[in-house]
Amino acid sequence: MTHFAVSGSGGFLGWHTKAALHETGVTVDAVSLGDEFDAQRAVAAVDGSARAIHIAGVNRANDDEVLAGNVAFAEQFAAALRAADNPPPVVAYANSTQVGNGSVYGEAKARAAETLAAAASDIGAEFVNVSLPNLFGEHGRPFYNAVTATFCHLIANGENPTVENDKELTLLHAQNAADLLTGAARPEAQSDLEETETVTGLLGRLQRYAALYNDGEIPDVDSDFDRDLFNTYRSFTFPAQAPISLTRHADARGSFFEIIRSHGGPGQSSFSTTVPGVTRGDHFHRRKIERFTVLQGRARISLRRLFSDDVVSFEVSGDAPGAVDMPTMWAHNITNVGNDTLYTSFWTNDIFDPQNPDTIPEVV
Numbered sequence: 090m091t092h093f094a095v096s097g098s099g100g101f102l103g104w105h106t107k108a109a110l111h112e113t114g115v116t117v118d119a120v121s122l123g124d125e126f127d128a129q130r131a132v133a134a135v136d137g138s139a140r141a142i143h144i145a146g147v148n149r150a151n152d153d154e155v156l157a158g159n160v161a162f163a164e165q166f167a168a169a170l171r172a173a174d175n176p177p178p179v180v181a182y183a184n185s186t187q188v189g190n191g192s193v194y195g196e197a198k199a200r201a202a203e204t205l206a207a208a209a210s211d212i213g214a215e216f217v218n219v220s221l222p223n224l225f226g227e228h229g230r231p232f233y234n235a236v237t238a239t240f241c242h243l244i245a246n247g248e249n250p251t252v253e254n255d256k257e258l259t260l261l262h263a264q265n266a267a268d269l270l271t272g273a274a275r276p277e278a279q280s281d282l283e284e285t286e287t288v289t290g291l292l293g294r295l296q297r298y299a300a301l302y303n304d305g306e307i308p309d310v311d312s313d314f315d316r317d318l319f320n321t322y323r324s325f326t327f328p329a330q331a332p333i334s335l336t337r338h339a340d341a342r343g344s345f346f347e348i349i350r351s352h353g354g355p356g357q358s359s360f361s362t363t364v365p366g367v368t369r370g371d372h373f374h375r376r377k378i379e380r381f382t383v384l385q386g387r388a389r390i391s392l393r394r395l396f397s398d399d400v401v402s403f404e405v406s407g408d409a410p411g412a413v414d415m416p417t418m419w420a421h422n423i424t425n426v427g428n429d430t431l432y433t434s435f436w437t438n439d440i441f442d443p444q445n446p447d448t449i450p451e452v453v
Contacts, residue, residue, distance in 0.1 A: 093271070094138040094177065096120040096166055097145030101234050102183060105226055105263035106142065106270055108395050108418045112375060112449045115139070115271075120169060122162045131169035141170060141177040141214075142270050143205055149233065152193040156200075163201035167208035176212040180205060181270045186222045186259065217276065219269045222283060226263030226317070227324035227417055228394075237321060240292055244299045245325040252288050260284045260291070262317040264375055284314040298322050301352065305333035305412060307378065309353025310438050316354070316376060320417045323378075327419075328392075328401045332411030335382070346410050348382045349436050357440050363388075363423070363431040370422030370453075377447045378438040379415040383407050387427030392419045393453045400453060407432065420451035 093110060097103040098119040107117050118134035121127065122145045135141050143166045147158030170176055182205050187195040202218055209216035229238030237260070243250045265282040268274035274282065286294070298308045298319050310316040337346045348358075363369055363386075373395060381390055385407035393400045395418050404426070405411050415421045425431035439447075 090114070090116055091139050092116040092118050092137070094118050094120050094134040094141040094169075096122050096143050096162065097183075100144065101226070101229055102221075102224060102263055102266060103144050104228065104396065105418075106144065106267040108375065109264055109267035109271060109273065111395060111451075113273075120145075120166060122165045123158070126165045128165075128168065128172070131165065132172045135169045135177060136173040137175045138177045140179045140181060140272065141166070142181045142183070143201075144183040144270070146183070146198070146201070148194055155193050156197045159194075159197035159201045160204065163204040167204050170208045170212055170214070173212070177214055179215045179217060179272065180209040180212075181217040181219060181272070183266070183270060184218050184220045186220045188220065217270075217272075219266070219276070219279075221266055221269075222259035222261050224261055224263050224266055225321050227321055229263075229321070236288060237291065237295075237318075238325075240295050241322050241325040244295055245322070245329075250292060252292060255287055255289045257285060257287050258291065260286055260314075262314075262321075264317070294318060295322055302326065302330075305335070306350040307352060307438065310351075310378065311354035313376075316378070316438065320376065320378065323414065324416050327414075327416045328403075332390075332403050332405055332413045335410040335412060337410050348412065348434050349380055351436075351438070354438055355440050357437050359435040361433050361435065363425045363433065365425050365428055365430075368422050368424040369433075371420065371451065372448050373420045373451045374415065374417055374447050375449070376417060378417075379421075380412050380434075380436040381405075381415070381421075381423055382410060382412040382434040382436070383423075384410070384432040384434055386425060386429050386431035388431050388433065389424045389426045390421065391424070391453045392416070392421040394419050395451070420453045422453045 095117050120131045120134045185198045188199045206216045225237035231239045231242035261283050301308045335346045383405045387406045390413045391402040
């Protein structure tokens with residue numbers, strides 16, 4: 090089975106990289122660096138790998154620690170590359186666009202790149218240097234990873250953040266960054282994957298998403314950037330905002346309720362019946378938005394974040410309809426736990442493409 094060696098696999102970008110590779114069946118062998126560095130284990134992870142990706146870095150410390158830490162990490166990774174009997178043919182590095190801006194962090198990343206490039210040359214590997222701008226994505230760490238994560242956290246918790254230093258940002262979704270590092274996206278495509286926005290503009294977008302999503306409505310996600318940014322925001326509302334309550338109107342004729350209000354972009358609706366005891370789903374999406382709505386019967390909707398054992402479940406019923414939106418990169422399924430046939434509506438924000446289904450099997 091194909092495997093990649095990845096440093097920093099436990100961090101924000103590392104998690105997204107593992108999730109992206111999970112779709113293709115490529116396994117990840119973690120390379121621990123710093124105080125946890127074990128030369129023998131690092132060499133074993135690198136040896137025979139199809140690609141080695143260096144993500145680990147130090148960006149929140151004093152200047153001396155930032156410089157020494159990033160250089161040391163690169164030296165450890167380079168040592169493992171040189172010691173492998175069967176080194177990888179490609180070495181990819183999560184560099185930064187801050188290189189050359191005069192900061193200590195930029196200098197540290199530049200030195201690390203030189204170290205890795207030299208090691209790649211020594212082992213005859215291609216060196217892929219990916220200069221990453223401001224990253225955003227699902228499950229970012231507020232007050233640490235990036236301003237997007239901080240804004241999402243505050244807005245999802247009912248706060249009203251303000252902008253003290255407005256400037257223009259170049260933004261890249263973490264799944265796109267992962268694709269660049271893994272080779273799924275061509276380096277020359279990076280500029281097409283990036284979006285330029287001011288800090289004020291970013292905050293305004295997120296606040297508009299929240300105003301609609303608080304009522305269960307889906308904002309305009311016609312552009313890939315809006316879809317990815319909305320998915321990022323949604324990750325901060327789950328599970329607190331689920332299920333989404335739907336207003337049921339009933340009289341002698343029967344009942345009526347709205348399933349979804351979408352403000353832009355394509356969409357596809359489906360309907361299923363499920364007999365008692367049967368489970369549907371057991372898959373995850375990297376970018377697709379999907380909503381489950383039980384129309385009749387009783388169901389249990391279960392979700393599990395990738396690489397976690399914790400399962401979140403919701404009991405839903407057509408008698409008190411509620412919708413559950415599937416967070417991206419969470420495995421999910423729905424089980425008929427009642428005695429009668431379960432009627433369920435499914436909505437996705439895109440039209441199903443068999444060549445690019447974004448529906449990856451994964452048992453909850």
